[in-house]
Amino acid sequence: xxxxxxxxxxxxxxxxxxxxxxxxxxxxxxxxxxxxxxxxxxxxxxxxxxxxxxxxxxxxxxxxxxxxxxxxxxxxxxxxxxxxxxxxxxx
Numbered sequence: 001x002x003x004x005x006x007x008x009x010x011x012x013x014x015x016x017x018x019x020x021x022x023x024x025x026x027x028x029x030x031x032x033x034x035x036x037x038x039x040x041x042x043x044x045x046x047x048x049x050x051x052x053x054x055x056x057x058x059x060x061x062x063x064x065x066x067x068x069x070x071x072x073x074x075x076x077x078x079x080x081x082x083x084x085x086x087x088x089x090x091x
Contacts, residue, residue: 005050007086011079013043014058018075025072037062040075047082054082 017039024032040062048055061073 006046010043010046011082013039014075014079021072
């Protein structure tokens with residue numbers, strides 16, 4: 001587990017996961033699915049200590065993606081949710 005809290009890091013990892021999923025869905029890069037899974041896990045780690053609910057939201061989507069064929073989470077929605085909370089906390 002990563003021991004530092006970071007909204008920006010979590011959003012970066014989710015953005016990278018999104019790109020990797022698009023690569024996977026293109027049909028040319030089967031291994032990108034697992035890279036996306038790893039990026040989502042890293043995003044979870046950056047939130048778990050301060051925002052466990054957000055971390056669990058990402059984890060739920062990651063596990064569902066791993067368990068169900070043809071399920072791909074809306075990572076932009078997760079990024080938006082993190083951004084809303086980050087803005088609120090910055091006020």
